[in-house]
Amino acid sequence: MTTAEAPPAETRGPVLVVGTGLIGTSVGLGLRRRGVDVLLADASPTALALARDLGAGTVPGDGGSPAPTLVVVAVPPDVTPAVARAHLDRYPEAVVTDVAGVKSPVVAAVAATGAADRFVGGHPMAGRERSGPLAARADLFEARPWVVTAVRDTSATARARVAGLARDLGGVVIDMSPDEHDEAVAVVSHVPQLAASLVAARLRRAGDRAVGLAGQGLRDVTRIAASDPVLWAQVLAGNAGPVRRVLEALRDDLDDLLAALSALDDLPPGGTAPGALGVVAGVVRDGNEGHRLIPGKHGGGHVEYAVVGVLVPDRPGEIARLLTDVHATGVNLEDIRVEHSLGRPTGLVEIAVAPAVRQRLVGVLTDRGWRAVD
Amino acid sequence: MTTAEAPPAETRGPVLVVGTGLIGTSVGLGLRRRGVDVLLADASPTALALARDLGAGTVPGDGGSPAPTLVVVAVPPDVTPAVARAHLDRYPEAVVTDVAGVKSPVVAAVAATGAADRFVGGHPMAGRERSGPLAARADLFEARPWVVTAVRDTSATARARVAGLARDLGGVVIDMSPDEHDEAVAVVSHVPQLAASLVAARLRRAGDRAVGLAGQGLRDVTRIAASDPVLWAQVLAGNAGPVRRVLEALRDDLDDLLAALSALDDLPPGGTAPGALGVVAGVVRDGNEGHRLIPGKHGGGHVEYAVVGVLVPDRPGEIARLLTDVHATGVNLEDIRVEHSLGRPTGLVEIAVAPAVRQRLVGVLTDRGWRAVD
Numbered sequence: 001m002t003t004a005e006a007p008p009a010e011t012r013g014p015v016l017v018v019g020t021g022l023i024g025t026s027v028g029l030g031l032r033r034r035g036v037d038v039l040l041a042d043a044s045p046t047a048l049a050l051a052r053d054l055g056a057g058t059v060p061g062d063g064g065s066p067a068p069t070l071v072v073v074a075v076p077p078d079v080t081p082a083v084a085r086a087h088l089d090r091y092p093e094a095v096v097t098d099v100a101g102v103k104s105p106v107v108a109a110v111a112a113t114g115a116a117d118r119f120v121g122g123h124p125m126a127g128r129e130r131s132g133p134l135a136a137r138a139d140l141f142e143a144r145p146w147v148v149t150a151v152r153d154t155s156a157t158a159r160a161r162v163a164g165l166a167r168d169l170g171g172v173v174i175d176m177s178p179d180e181h182d183e184a185v186a187v188v189s190h191v192p193q194l195a196a197s198l199v200a201a202r203l204r205r206a207g208d209r210a211v212g213l214a215g216q217g218l219r220d221v222t223r224i225a226a227s228d229p230v231l232w233a234q235v236l237a238g239n240a241g242p243v244r245r246v247l248e249a250l251r252d253d254l255d256d257l258l259a260a261l262s263a264l265d266d267l268p269p270g271g272t273a274p275g276a277l278g279v280v281a282g283v284v285r286d287g288n289e290g291h292r293l294i295p296g297k298h299g300g301g302h303v304e305y306a307v308v309g310v311l312v313p314d315r316p317g318e319i320a321r322l323l324t325d326v327h328a329t330g331v332n333l334e335d336i337r338v339e340h341s342l343g344r345p346t347g348l349v350e351i352a353v354a355p356a357v358r359q360r361l362v363g364v365l366t367d368r369g370w371r372a373v374d
Numbered sequence: 375m376t377t378a379e380a381p382p383a384e385t386r387g388p389v390l391v392v393g394t395g396l397i398g399t400s401v402g403l404g405l406r407r408r409g410v411d412v413l414l415a416d417a418s419p420t421a422l423a424l425a426r427d428l429g430a431g432t433v434p435g436d437g438g439s440p441a442p443t444l445v446v447v448a449v450p451p452d453v454t455p456a457v458a459r460a461h462l463d464r465y466p467e468a469v470v471t472d473v474a475g476v477k478s479p480v481v482a483a484v485a486a487t488g489a490a491d492r493f494v495g496g497h498p499m500a501g502r503e504r505s506g507p508l509a510a511r512a513d514l515f516e517a518r519p520w521v522v523t524a525v526r527d528t529s530a531t532a533r534a535r536v537a538g539l540a541r542d543l544g545g546v547v548i549d550m551s552p553d554e555h556d557e558a559v560a561v562v563s564h565v566p567q568l569a570a571s572l573v574a575a576r577l578r579r580a581g582d583r584a585v586g587l588a589g590q591g592l593r594d595v596t597r598i599a600a601s602d603p604v605l606w607a608q609v610l611a612g613n614a615g616p617v618r619r620v621l622e623a624l625r626d627d628l629d630d631l632l633a634a635l636s637a638l639d640d641l642p643p644g645g646t647a648p649g650a651l652g653v654v655a656g657v658v659r660d661g662n663e664g665h666r667l668i669p670g671k672h673g674g675g676h677v678e679y680a681v682v683g684v685l686v687p688d689r690p691g692e693i694a695r696l697l698t699d700v701h702a703t704g705v706n707l708e709d710i711r712v713e714h715s716l717g718r719p720t721g722l723v724e725i726a727v728a729p730a731v732r733q734r735l736v737g738v739l740t741d742r743g744w745r746a747v748d
Contacts (some may be wrong), residue, residue: 125589139745145587176583177501184584191572192595197661198624199569202561204664209550210558211667213519215499219668220594223568225661233655240638247635250572251628257568258621264614281607287599290578293585294529297624311513317701319710323694334692335712348516349687372511
């Protein structure tokens with residue numbers, strides 16, 4: 001069934017989803033919600049039955065199903081090329097796409113077949129720290145980029161069909177070449193993952209008392225260090241070239257920084273290390289510049305919001321009560337962050353708003369008894 | 375004036391705050407709220423007048439002020455040792471403390487004087503991305519660690535007075551030696567800062583289309599890359615030894631990782647790179663282990679919460695309405711995160727709750743018309 005507001009789906013089924021993990025099951029759930037017929041396949045009978053029971057689609061009986069118009073290969077990255085080729089062979093009328101996080105190996109594997117016109121690589125940039133069909137959700141792709149990597153051999157029909165699939169699932173289609181995609185994810189996703197892992201790994205030798213001083217900065221830097229090692233090893237191996245190049249550039253910056261820190265560390269009393277402070281400040285300043293390039297909300301440029309801090313007792317309903325009061329001021333909340341407290345029952349809630357309304361918000365919240373400061 | 379709930383302040387004034395930037399002005403504001411007399415000093419007449427006008431204390435007239443019982447040195451880290459020594463000389467009855475983010479250089483500078491018994495290093499672990507007196511707030515230290523670094527020469531009275539100051543301002547006192555403190559902040563604060571800066575710096579060469587694929591992971595890893603380069607250069611120069619040692623260990627891990635990625639990148643078709651995948655997976659797995667050591671809310675061990683995602687239209691009041699509904703379920707909200715959307719007017723709010731109540735929350739929110747999924 002389609003929802004009342006949504007336009008008719010562009011995708012004409014049946015769609016065969018191969019691989020019913022987080023991504024495949026979410027594709028099935030999203031398409032079913034748009035009224036598209038979905039067939040499911042998975043090497044694991046358990047995962048397959050789970051996805052079916054969750055409502056992600058039906059499992060074809062022996063020889064009795066119609067051929068799919070579109071095949072979505074959503075298996076682990078190391079087997080994606082082989083599974084994509086097998087389905088191009090099996091369904092000579094179907095368009096085949098995949099969802100692997102690295103695109104060049106898949107596209108290269110398909111280019112060697114006679115069916116490259118019917119294949120379009122895809123990468124929905126949505127994920128969760130959890131995996132498997134139970135973590136799936138129909139909304140997983142909503143408002144996220146879905147990169148579509150058509151190449152010279154790709155037919156216009158095939159590209160349009162995959163873009164339509166992405167839009168039906170709420171994604172924002174972004175066309176890129178496989179190489180452009182792989183270099184982009186190396187810098188915005190793969191290297192940040194490795195940096196978070198490397199920083200978090202250092203905590204293993206630090207001792208409880210040191211780690212007890214952890215603040216929000218460390219928590220933010222290392223949040224994605226909780227990711228799945230096996231999946232990430234496959235992704236990183238598949239994108240070894242681009243990741244290596246970004247990491248080598250980072251390692252060069254790190255070596256310059258280490259040389260400067262060594263010069264500062266080895267100073268005799270009263271000595272100076274010409275240039276060393278400038279190198280250290282330069283690393284942070286270069287980071288400022290890079291940080292400003294990250295797009296803000298709604299895909300616009302980087303926006304500076306004003307942040308209002310409010311102390312909130314750690315009792316049920318206090319955050320809701322606070323946000324109800326914020327709403328009553330007529331001020332639109334742009335972002336919210338709850339800072340964890342240490343050893344006492346008070347939390348700090350930081351509310352980001354447009355700079356022009358900051359003072360008014362602080363005034364009204366204070367009048368209503370909150371301890372608010374800007 | 376003291377607030378109705380707070381116990382009497384432990385600190386007996388007057389307290390002299392030297393340096394009216396973010397930290398010094400916040401100390402003044404917090405002490406004034408507790409009814410403690412505060413005298414202010416700053417090399418910048420403008421910063422001094424601002425702090426006074428904000429209510430952080432009074433500016434002593436020519437020769438007419440009582441001697442302080444306690445001096446809080448809150449000047450930039452590179453001048454903290456000299457300013458601390460000058461005030462130990464000037465006020466022979468006063469206890470002197472500081473707030474610099476690196477403790478060994480200050481303590482060493484004071485040890486050479488005859489007044490080491492009256493000095494206690496301190497580090498309130500609170501900060502903001504903004505600086506200066508206008509960013510100050512009386513609540514800045516609330517529920518944050520305040521490390522107190524008494525050493526062998528420190529008198530018990532001096533240590534007690536600085537611990538009392540920290541408690542009066544809402545801080546949680548943690549006793550450490552200067553070296554223990556400096557090694558701890560290298561691993562939980564200084565190296566994460568540098569990693570965030572190094573990752574963000576790579577974005578400068580990536581191009582708009584690549585950076586446009588940024589997701590929440592990159593945003594989290596690089597949030598603190600917006601920090602002040604000059605202040606950080608001083609902090610890092612003062613802690614060059616411990617930071618260098620942690621960074622060298624990280625660089626060794628990075629070199630192993632780069633060797634593995636090079637082996638994978640240089641593979642001939644069909645070739646294998648024995649052990650390389652294991653090295654890559656090992657980096658992520660070690661990061662998992664380190665991440666699990668970070669304390670959760672309330673200073674306890676790491677707690678795994680269940681996360682419920684809710685799609686929220688980007689209209690004023692929707693988040694407040696959602697949290698009012700969450701409150702009505704009787705479920706306590708442990709954390710909340712607003713994920714930014716890309717090019718469309720829908721946000722994803724992730725609510726962390728105890729795992730046992732997740733399903734009930736999803737059920738109730740769905741009944742109330744929310745698109746909630748766990």
